[in-house]
Amino acid sequence: MNSKSAARATVYGYPRQGSHRELKKAVEGYWKGTVTADALRQTAADLRKANWQQLVADGIGEVPTGDFSYYDHVLDTTVLLGAIPQRHRASVDADPLDGYFAMARGTQEVAPLEMTKWFDTNYHYLVPELGPDTTFTVDSSKQVSELQEAVALGLKARPVLVGPITYLLLAKPAPGVAEDFQPLSLLERILPAYAEVLADLRAAGAEWVQLDEPALVQDRTADELDAVARVYSTLGGLTDRPKLLVASYFDRLGDALPVLADAPVDGLAIDFTGPAAANLDDLAAVPGLRGKRLVAGVVNGRNIWINDLSASLSVLAQLMGLVDHVDVAASCSLLHVPIDVSAETELDPEVRPWLAFARQKTAEIAALATGITEGTEAIAAVLDANREALASRASSPLTNNPAVRARAAAVTAADGRRGASYPDRSAAQQARLGLPLLPTTTVGSFPQTGELRKARADLRAGRIDEAQYDERIDAEIREVIAFQEKAGLDVLVHGEPERNDMVQYFAEQLDGYVATQHGWVQSYGTRYVRPPVLVGDISRPEPMTVRWWAYAQLQTDRPVKGMLTGPVTMLAWSFVRDDQPRSETARQVALALRDEVNDLETAGAAVIQVDEPALRETLPLRTAARAEYLAWGTEVFRLTTSGVRADTQIHTHMCYVEFGDILNALDEMDADVASLEAARSHMQVAHELSEAGYPRGVGPGVYDIHSPRVPGTPEVVSLLRKGLDAIPAARLWVNPDCGLKTRGWPEVRDSLQNVVTAAQELRTELR
Numbered sequence: 001m002n003s004k005s006a007a008r009a010t011v012y013g014y015p016r017q018g019s020h021r022e023l024k025k026a027v028e029g030y031w032k033g034t035v036t037a038d039a040l041r042q043t044a045a046d047l048r049k050a051n052w053q054q055l056v057a058d059g060i061g062e063v064p065t066g067d068f069s070y071y072d073h074v075l076d077t078t079v080l081l082g083a084i085p086q087r088h089r090a091s092v093d094a095d096p097l098d099g100y101f102a103m104a105r106g107t108q109e110v111a112p113l114e115m116t117k118w119f120d121t122n123y124h125y126l127v128p129e130l131g132p133d134t135t136f137t138v139d140s141s142k143q144v145s146e147l148q149e150a151v152a153l154g155l156k157a158r159p160v161l162v163g164p165i166t167y168l169l170l171a172k173p174a175p176g177v178a179e180d181f182q183p184l185s186l187l188e189r190i191l192p193a194y195a196e197v198l199a200d201l202r203a204a205g206a207e208w209v210q211l212d213e214p215a216l217v218q219d220r221t222a223d224e225l226d227a228v229a230r231v232y233s234t235l236g237g238l239t240d241r242p243k244l245l246v247a248s249y250f251d252r253l254g255d256a257l258p259v260l261a262d263a264p265v266d267g268l269a270i271d272f273t274g275p276a277a278a279n280l281d282d283l284a285a286v287p288g289l290r291g292k293r294l295v296a297g298v299v300n301g302r303n304i305w306i307n308d309l310s311a312s313l314s315v316l317a318q319l320m321g322l323v324d325h326v327d328v329a330a331s332c333s334l335l336h337v338p339i340d341v342s343a344e345t346e347l348d349p350e351v352r353p354w355l356a357f358a359r360q361k362t363a364e365i366a367a368l369a370t371g372i373t374e375g376t377e378a379i380a381a382v383l384d385a386n387r388e389a390l391a392s393r394a395s396s397p398l399t400n401n402p403a404v405r406a407r408a409a410a411v412t413a414a415d416g417r418r419g420a421s422y423p424d425r426s427a428a429q430q431a432r433l434g435l436p437l438l439p440t441t442t443v444g445s446f447p448q449t450g451e452l453r454k455a456r457a458d459l460r461a462g463r464i465d466e467a468q469y470d471e472r473i474d475a476e477i478r479e480v481i482a483f484q485e486k487a488g489l490d491v492l493v494h495g496e497p498e499r500n501d502m503v504q505y506f507a508e509q510l511d512g513y514v515a516t517q518h519g520w521v522q523s524y525g526t527r528y529v530r531p532p533v534l535v536g537d538i539s540r541p542e543p544m545t546v547r548w549w550a551y552a553q554l555q556t557d558r559p560v561k562g563m564l565t566g567p568v569t570m571l572a573w574s575f576v577r578d579d580q581p582r583s584e585t586a587r588q589v590a591l592a593l594r595d596e597v598n599d600l601e602t603a604g605a606a607v608i609q610v611d612e613p614a615l616r617e618t619l620p621l622r623t624a625a626r627a628e629y630l631a632w633g634t635e636v637f638r639l640t641t642s643g644v645r646a647d648t649q650i651h652t653h654m655c656y657v658e659f660g661d662i663l664n665a666l667d668e669m670d671a672d673v674a675s676l677e678a679a680r681s682h683m684q685v686a687h688e689l690s691e692a693g694y695p696r697g698v699g700p701g702v703y704d705i706h707s708p709r710v711p712g713t714p715e716v717v718s719l720l721r722k723g724l725d726a727i728p729a730a731r732l733w734v735n736p737d738c739g740l741k742t743r744g745w746p747e748v749r750d751s752l753q754n755v756v757t758a759a760q761e762l763r764t765e766l767r
Contacts, residue, residue, distance in 0.1 A: 007316075007326055009060050009369040010295060012160060012210065012247060012269065013067035013333030015358050017520060017528060018047045019340065024526040027070055030097075037097055044068065045149065052150055052157075058359060059366025064210070065146045066159045067333060071104045071525045074125035074170065075113070077162040078103070081193050082137030085113070085129045085174060104525060106707035114172065114680040115524060115706060117617045119214055119250050121302065121336055122531075122573055124524035128171035130183040136193035140200035147204050159201050163211035163246065164190050164231055169224070170215065175682070187227055191234050198241045206242040210269065211235075214332075216260075217251035217276070218621045228259050236264030245269055249297060249332035251621040252278040261286045267293030271331040272315055273300040275625070280315060283322055294323040299356075299364050301330035304337055304519075304533065304575040305393075306356045307364045309371075309379075309386045316372050328369040334358040338519035338530075346517055350396060351535055353389040357519070399579065401512070401537035408587045416638040418670060420646040422696055425672060428647035432606055433559055437766055438720070438734050438759045439490040441699070443653050443675055444563045444609065445502070445739035446480050446495035447748055456500060473498045474551055481555040483749065488756040491607055492560045494552030496741070502565045502611065503573040507532035509544045510592055513574070524706070527742060533575045534585060540592035543599045550603050561651065562600035562608040564593055567636040572614030583632035590636035594643055601644045609651035610641055612669070613738075616654065616662045626661075634668040641671070649673065655701070655738040659685045663692040673697035677737040679704035679711070683722035690726035698727050701737030702758070703751050708743070710750045716758035729766050734759040 017023045026043040029035030035043075052063045069076050078084065079100060084092050087110050092099030104126055106112030113126040143159055150157035168190065171183035201209055216228065236244060246260055247269035253260070257279070260268055268289070270279050276297075283289070296319050298312040319326050340359040344352060356364060371379045393399065418425065452472075459469045480495035499505040507513035513532045520528040545562060553560045567590040571582060593610070600608050615633055620626050641650045652669060655677035659666070666674060666689075676685050678700035686700045702719045703711050723732055734755060740748050 005325060006373045007328055007369040008062050009362070009366040010062040010158070010327055010329050011055065011060060011064060011334055011362060011365065012212070012249075012301075012329060013064050013335050014051045014055065015335055015337070015339050015522070016047065016068050017339075017522060018050070019343070019518075021520055021528060023047055023070070024528060027526050031101070040070075040097075044070065048146060048149060049153065052153060052155055054359070055362060056155060058362040059369070060362050061369075062156045062158050062208075062327075063150060064160045065150050065157045066143045066161060067335070068146065070100065072124070072126050074118075074128065074162060074167070075100070075104060076142065077167055078113075078126070078128050080139060080143065080161075080197065081167075081190065082139060083128055083130060083134055087111070106704070106709050108709045111680065111704070111709075112707050120618050120621055121250075122521075122523055122529075122614070122617060123336065125170070128167065128183070129174035130168070130171045130186060131174040131177035131181060132185075134174075134186060134189070136190055138193050138196045138200075140197050143197065144200055144204045147201060147206055151205050157206070158208045158210055158245070159206050160210045160212060160247075161194075161197065163213040164194050165224075165228055166213045166215040184224065184227060187231065191231065194235060195238055195241070198235065198238065198244075202240060202242045208243045208245050208267070209241075210245045210247050212247045214248055214250055216248045216253055216256035217271075219254075219623050220256060225255055225259050228256060229263065232260065232263035232265050243267065243293075245293065245295065247295070249276065249301070251275050252282060254282070254622070257282050258286050261289050261292075265292070267295060269295035269297065269329065271297040272319075273297060273331040274302075275620070275622070276331065280318060283319070289323045291324055293325050293327065294319060295327045295329045297329050297331035298368065299328075299330045299361050301332040301334050301361065302336045303578060304341075304355050304357060305578055306354055306360070306386065306389055307368075308390060309364065309368065309383055312368055313371055313376065316368060320372065326372065328365050328372070330361055330365060334361060335522060337361065338516065338521055340518075343518040344516050348398075348514060350392070350398065351514055351533070354393045354535075355533070394579070396536075399536040399577070401539065404512075404537040404539050404588055404591075407591055408584065411587065411591070411639065416635050416642055418638075418642050418644075418646070422670070422672065425646045425649075426697075429606075429649040429672060432647040433491075433649065435490055437729055437763050438732055440734045440756050440759050441489060441491035441561070441675075442484075442493055442752070443655075443736055443739045444493050444496055444561070444611070445499070445741035446493070446497070447743055447745050448497070448741045449745070452476060452497050473548065477548065477552050478555055481552055481560070485556060485558065487749075487752050488760070489752070490558065492552070492556060492558050493563060494548055494560060496563060496739070498548055501529055502739070503570055504530055504532050506544060506565055506570065506593075507534075507574060509542075510538055510540055510589075512536040512538035512588070529573065531574050534571065534577050536577070538585070538588040538592050540595050544596055546596075546599050546603050549600060549605060553604065559606050562597070562605040564596055564608070564610045564640075566610045566612035566615075566652065567593060567640055568618065568633050569612050569614040572618045583636075586632060586636040587639065590639040593640045597641055598643050601648050605648070607649045607651060608641070608644070609653060610637065610671075611653040612637060613654045615665065615669075616659065619661060630662065630665040630668070634665050637669045637671075651675065653738075660688055663688060663694065667692075667694060667696075671696065673699060673733055675699035675701065675733065675735045677701050678723070679719065679737050683719055683726070686723045686726040697731045697733055698723075699733030699735040700727070701735060703736035703755055705736050705738050705740055705743055708747055710747050711754060713754045713757045713761070716755050717761060720758060720762055724762070
């Protein structure tokens with residue numbers, strides 16, 4: 001065992017929302033004016049205290065501070081460094097809290113920061129905007145005060161910061177700055193700011209500070225690796241600093257590992273799960289680690305399956321032969337998992353022992369730390385229970401359906417290809433639909449009102465029966481259809497009032513999934529989702545959407561889109577089984593969805609949208625693994641959609657990702673129309689598609705639905721003109737960036753009316 005000193009159990013971060021989503025309610029109450037700033041701050045302080053005390057009670061010996069956020073930790077870093085965009089400085093100066101939320105959400109007058117996915121997770125961060133004139137002015141008050149809160153409780157605490165390399169690599173040129181500006185060129189300017197923060201934290205009592213550098217698990221150039229060496233040579237050489245722990249996660253470090261090993265830092269925190277398991281072999285070949293603390297991420301922080309404790313002990317034993325001191329952690333922040341599986345009292349009792357949420361993962365970490373310090377005898381009972389649960393899952397009939405496996409094995413290449421080319425399909429679809437130039441539509445959902453949520457709750461509680469619930473949903477559909485007709489939209493949607501979530505709704509109707517009641521995970525800001533759990537082989541017992549689509553279509557002569565979530569997104573926004581390749585699981589989901597697509601067409605649907613917002617999100621971080629992923633990712637989309645006639649129009653949708661890496665894959669999906677986020681990025685994707693020669697219909701978003709602001713007609717016209725500079729009018733669609741579920745009806749009515757008016761103005765010009 002570890003003869004040098006006892007292994008410490010730790011985590012890099014913890015869920016922020018509270019067991020009853022107290023933070024969400026407090027922040028949204030503040031936005032509405034029903035919660036004061038002081039009350040919001042007190043709620044946040046209470047949650048931090050509860051989190052730390054829970055961690056210690058569960059065996060965590062060193063707690064993180066600074067990972068807590070009202071909205072986003074990257075935005076917090078922007079505030080820490082004083083890198084406030086010029087357009088937001090007045091509001092931040094007037095009221096820092098309101099200014100903070102203005103950067104996140106925008107105001108009617110000022111656009112928010114762009115938002116995109118945090119590496120290959122479903123968490124969204126706010127993109128820093130930097131330029132050659134950016135100056136960094138440090139405000140360490142949040143980090144210092146949260147550290148002091150933990151120290152006052154008698155806890156051993158470690159502040160966590162986004163590292164300078166990752167912060168600069170995640171940033172984009174500010175509006176008006178040349179697109180070829182490289183934020184990394186600000187390296188020499190940002191280093192004194194980090195040095196100041198480290199000195200402030202040292203003065204406040206920090207022994208260790210963690211600098212998170214997940215960008216280092218992506219392919220990095222020689223110049224970028226040189227920048228890493230300069231950063232950590234400089235910060236490591238400071239005299240007035242705490243000990244530095246550089247953390248990276250989500251994949252293998254590769255060429256960055258020897259750079260960090262040679263740097264004068266005091267410790268490394270490294271992921272050893274999933275594709276990052278390769279770090280174990282890489283570590284053995286790297287000298288210079290002796291004398292450094294190694295925090296070993298051997299418990300998967302991104303999925304919810306119990307850890308194989310014996311396998312992790314084996315990894316830890318190998319690591320102890322390579323370095324002088326090993327501590328135990330999750331692979332990354334536990335922000336990406338729900339809080340406590342013990343709250344899931346309605347979950348299948350066979351399944352529940354297979355699952356580990358944040359609290360259970362901290363217990364696993366603590367057990368592993370005890371095991372390598374005191375010997376496996378000290379955790380014998382824990383190991384026995386773990387082996388029993390793993391064996392139960394492996395042998396359960398829930399995980400294996402022979403009929404599903406046989407159908408998936410029988411799929412041929414022809415099953416995944418449309419029978420007609422896009423030009424022929426486009427002509428047939430226009431003949432059937434008769435759409436005007438610049439057709440208008442929405443992405444799918446309309447506002448989910450309190451009345452709708454109450455109706456679902458009443459149904460679950462038995463206060464209303466199925467017939468009463470159906471009447472309520474029918475009434476909502478009638479209202480949504482009537483509004484769209486009055487607004488002048490060309491292709492309508494039924495509004496999805498029956499859906500609690502775009503993945504969970506389908507998961508609850510597919511065999512092989514289980515749903516949680518309290519498994520909330522932050523997606524962005526106050527938006528939380530409950531990812532379902534993909535336990536076994538997937539099949540569709542009966543149609544899932546046809547009844548609601550058919551009712552909507554009866555209310556109008558205009559086409560109503562059938563709306564489905566695609567197979568890759570069904571995986572990405574679920575907790576996916578880890579006992580078979582994801583490609584196999586995706587194929588099973590695709591076949592179930594194919595049945596739904598075909599049933600919608602049989603019922604009369606002329607337009608069917610299959611959303612794949614997660615295709616880019618789950619792109620492997622290392623380039624070498626991407627071709628294989630995109631091959632099966634596009635294959636399962638085509639498998640879902642290729643069973644329809646030529647005159648049935650297939651749409652897809654993606655949002656809040658960097659599209660440049662998947663333009664060829666978007667072509668391979670062979671959808672007739674793709675609606676894409678573009679409002680915050682100023683139509684960048686339209687020009688990228690044009691340069692790539694994308695030949696199909698495109699709807700680059702003109703209404704940013706993640707902000708409460710209403711875009712005026714001139715603003716929409718301006719965006720559409722930029723779109724027309726890149727996409728021919730015959731292939732350009734007009735739509736919001738994403739679904740309207742989280743918005744309120746007043747702003748939706750005004751915004752969509754402005755969108756339609758803008759499209760009509762341009763149609764007149766183009767005739």
